[in-house]
Amino acid sequence: MVSRNRSQVKDHLGSKVLNHPELRNTKATEYMSHEEKYRYNLSRATAMLKLIDEEGMDVNEISKVMSHTVSGFTTPDGNPLAVHQVMFVPTLMNQADDDQVSRWLGDVFNGTIVGTYAQTELSHGTFVRGLRTTATYDPASRTFDLHTPDVSAAKWWPGGLGTTANHAVVMAQLYTDGQPRGIHPFMVAIRDRETHRPLPGITVGEIGPKLGQNTLNNGYLLFDHVKVPRENMLMRNARVNEDGSYTKPSHQKASYGTMVFTRVAIALDTVDALQIAATIAARYSIVRRQGEPRDDGQEPQIIDYQTQQLKVLPHIAACYVLRASTARLWEHHTHVTSEVRGGDTALLPELHATACCLKALVTQDCSEAIEALRLSCGGHGYMTASRLPALYAYATAGATYEGENTVLLLQTARYLVKQAGGSHAPPAAGSAVTYLSRPADDTPFAVGSPAAYVAAVGRVARGRVTEVAAALQADRQTMPEADAWNQSLVQLVAAALAHGRYFVVREFAEVVSQQSSSRAIQQMLQLLFSVYLAHAVSRAEGDFITYGGLTPSDIRLNRRHLLRLLAELRPHMIPLTDAFDLPDRLINSTLGAWDGDVYRRMFEQASHSPLNTDEVPASFHQAMLRSKL
Numbered sequence: 082m083v084s085r086n087r088s089q090v091k092d093h094l095g096s097k098v099l100n101h102p103e104l105r106n107t108k109a110t111e112y113m114s115h116e117e118k119y120r121y122n123l124s125r126a127t128a129m130l131k132l133i134d135e136e137g138m139d140v141n142e143i144s145k146v147m148s149h150t151v152s153g154f155t156t157p158d159g160n161p162l163a164v165h166q167v168m169f170v171p172t173l174m175n176q177a178d179d180d181q182v183s184r185w186l187g188d189v190f191n192g193t194i195v196g197t198y199a200q201t202e203l204s205h206g207t208f209v210r211g212l213r214t215t216a217t218y219d220p221a222s223r224t225f226d227l228h229t230p231d232v233s234a235a236k237w238w239p240g241g242l243g244t245t246a247n248h249a250v251v252m253a254q255l256y257t258d259g260q261p262r263g264i265h266p267f268m269v270a271i272r273d274r275e276t277h278r279p280l281p282g283i284t285v286g287e288i289g290p291k292l293g294q295n296t297l298n299n300g301y302l303l304f305d306h307v308k309v310p311r312e313n314m315l316m317r318n319a320r321v322n323e324d325g326s327y328t329k330p331s332h333q334k335a336s337y338g339t340m341v342f343t344r345v346a347i348a349l350d351t352v353d354a355l356q357i358a359a360t361i362a363a364r365y366s367i368v369r370r371q372g373e374p375r376d377d378g379q380e381p382q383i384i385d386y387q388t389q390q391l392k393v394l395p396h397i398a399a400c401y402v403l404r405a406s407t408a409r410l411w412e413h414h415t416h417v418t419s420e421v422r423g424g425d426t427a428l429l430p431e432l433h434a435t436a437c438c439l440k441a442l443v444t445q446d447c448s449e450a451i452e453a454l455r456l457s458c459g460g461h462g463y464m465t466a467s468r469l470p471a472l473y474a475y476a477t478a479g480a481t482y483e484g485e486n487t488v489l490l491l492q493t494a495r496y497l498v499k500q501a502g503g504s505h506a507p508p509a510a511g512s513a514v515t516y517l518s519r520p521a522d523d524t525p526f527a528v529g530s531p532a533a534y535v536a537a538v539g540r541v542a543r544g545r546v547t548e549v550a551a552a553l554q555a556d557r558q559t560m561p562e563a564d565a566w567n568q569s570l571v572q573l574v575a576a577a578l579a580h581g582r583y584f585v586v587r588e589f590a591e592v593v594s595q596q597s598s599s600r601a602i603q604q605m606l607q608l609l610f611s612v613y614l615a616h617a618v619s620r621a622e623g624d625f626i627t628y629g630g631l632t633p634s635d636i637r638l639n640r641r642h643l644l645r646l647l648a649e650l651r652p653h654m655i656p657l658t659d660a661f662d663l664p665d666r667l668i669n670s671t672l673g674a675w676d677g678d679v680y681r682r683m684f685e686q687a688s689h690s691p692l693n694t695d696e697v698p699a700s701f702h703q704a705m706l707r708s709k710l
């Protein structure tokens with residue numbers, strides 16, 4: 082099938098999902114039991130999987146229909162097949178060799194094999210090298226022995242593992258010839274394909290309720306000396322031959338490839354959640370009136386309070402800016418992956434550094450923004466029916482899974498300090514770190530000039546990175562490496578975030594400069610960019626004085642400038658959120674519907690409370706009248 086870009090996909094497939102016979106009729110799930118929610122979300126996830134298969138979707142199309150915009154409609158409580166689709170299938174495609182792909186993929190696509198990605202253990206998630214599940218090769222039987230040494234090494238968290246998957250890609254410590262060879266992926270059958278009962282030696286189940294996404298169906302898994310054929314180690318990268326001899330991968334972290342992909346997908350996808358939250362808060366802020374009546378006799382719309390503008394409008398600008406850079410990262414990932422498949426891993430270190438940094442920056446910014454947007458809706462934002470709590474629960478999970486954000490930022494920082502110290506291979510043309518080896522951009526700061534802001538953001542990134550690199554270098558002379566590193570952790574994280582911010586604003590500067598179809602659109606993009614930049618400075622004033630070349634007077638001017646820009650943006654707020662093109666059924670919020678009929682919808686949702694079915698619920702008689710109250 083011909084590949085379509087993301088926006089074309091939206092129109093074509095969005096309506097297919099919304100009008101699909103098994104998906105178009107939705108049910109409210111708030112009052113369902115855990116089991117009922119799971120059944121509802123699983124049956125919809127299965128219908129989606131069939132649709133993906135029937136349409137022969139490519140990865141861009143899948144990314145659209147699996148995006149939070151659509152999956153919030155298909156699987157509102159979390160998709161039990163998300164990890165199958167987003168991690169299990171890509172791991173097979175990229176880490177299985179050609180024979181293995183042809184052996185398994187038919188069954189994956191016809192739904193006979195449903196998988197998960199089982200890496201994290203109870204006692205180790207971040208420190209992947211510390212995983213303790215073992216896969217010991219026995220040349221006599223040509224099998225691996227998969228074993229969980231004790232309960233703390235139980236796999237814990239994999240999505241879909243709880244009760245859905247019958248296979249798992251298990252990340253385990255490989256031993257051949259008595260030697261540890263590091264973490265490698267193994268394809269393991271965990272449940273019988275017919276009966277779905279756990280296979281001998283396997284203990285498996287669901288881990289229990291969470292802050293949100295309760296039907297992701299996260300599970301646990303233990304192995305008691307389970308025999309797995311040699312051919313089930315994924316062998317595109319490293320190999321174990323029949324006699325037990327071991328061939329290393331072309332890149333030491335080749336087996337971490339799925340994580341890089343998923344980080345990129347999460348960065349892209351969390352912006353979808355922010356767009357929904359921003360649309361809800363914008364629409365509600367127009368409808369909601371509260372306060373002393375003005376000259377027209379009406380109470381003011383809450384969006385006309387300056388404080389409300391600050392709570393809502395910068396996050397609309399962030400939707401546009403973060404969408405551009407994450408979409409670019411997605412494209413870049415596709416390019417680097419094809420180079421890596423061809424054997425050239427030169428671009429991998431920087432892709433890893435950028436994916437870590439953007440996943441962390443975007444999930445942090447979006448979860449903070451969604452919480453601010455929820456608060457901007459006052460009491461009604463606290464209601465489940467506003468959808469804002471679930472959006473927050475989704476975005477904040479992204480700060481932890483697929484690499485806890487602090488840890489990922491430290492990966493980026495490691496790359497940056499090496500670049501700043503010249504101890505890494507020099508960056509390729511077009512690299513995002515060339516600024517570190519060039520003199521600082523000394524464009525003078527001027528309020529109102531986006532180029533001057535971008536230069537200042539660059540000086541902050543450069544200053545943060547070079548300062549911490551020097552501190553680290555000095556500490557390394559006087560203490561062990563681990564202590565020196567620990568001594569600088571906070572500054573390293575700040576440096577990586579500053580680098581991420583610079584990446585994001587440079588990408589958007591390019592989008593603005595390349596936009597040529599309409600003068601009006603270009604002006605609007607410039608306004609959004611100005612808001613984003615002024616807000617970025619206001620959030621990190623100390624950094625802009627310390628490293629960015631701004632004076633206290635610039636800071637004061639920027640504060641006023643930001644408020645002026647917000648007032649300028651305010652009349653465009655609704656068109657800018659309408660432009661996200663989110664139908665009411667996808668927004669699914671009492672506060673965020675297109676017609677603004679908030680109060681009627683709130684009453685309507687209250688009517689679904691089971692406690693309103695009878696005038697006096699039976700529980701009153703059972704619990705209160707029988708007690709001594």
Ligand SMILES: CCCCCCCC/C=C\CCCCC/C=C/C(=O)SCCNC(=O)CCNC(=O)[C@H](O)C(C)(C)COP(=O)(O)OP(=O)(O)OC[C@H]1O[C@@H](n2cnc3c(N)ncnc32)[C@H](O)[C@@H]1OP(=O)(O)O
Pocket residue numbers: 140143144145147148149163164166167198200201206207208209210240334337338340341343346347350429430433481482483484485488492495496
């Ligand atoms: C099909 C499309 C649909 C898309 C759209 C839908 C979007 C759906 C969105 C959401 C649904 C997703 C559901 C997600 C479910 C969650 C799953 C998980 O959480 S899976 C588990 C994830 N776990 C982690 O991420 C663990 C984090 N830890 C690590 O990655 C590592 O331990 C580490 C922190 C990177 C450290 O590794 P290690 O100790 O081995 O290495 P170091 O010594 O630190 O570094 C050595 C050198 O290796 C380099 N390195 C490290 N990692 C990589 C990599 N991945 N690639 C390339 N290089 C890497 C590192 O930079 C060092 O380099 P040098 O400095 O030595 O040069």
Ligand SMILES: Cc1cc2nc3c(=O)[nH]c(=O)nc-3n(C[C@H](O)[C@H](O)[C@H](O)COP(=O)(O)OP(=O)(O)OC[C@H]3O[C@@H](n4cnc5c(N)ncnc54)[C@H](O)[C@@H]3O)c2cc1C
Pocket residue numbers: 164198199200201204205206207208237238239240294297299478481482483484485487488491570
């Ligand atoms: C909803 C959800 C779904 C998930 N799905 C899956 C899945 O499908 N498959 C799977 O394998 N896993 C999955 N996970 C697990 C997830 O990948 C891990 O929880 C995540 O990688 C964080 O690891 P951790 O829990 O060990 O955190 P920890 O590392 O224990 O983090 C705790 C604290 O320690 C700090 N810390 C740890 N190490 C360092 C360090 N070196 N330097 C500085 N600070 C440090 C962290 O910053 C953090 O503040 C999922 C998790 C969630 C929440």
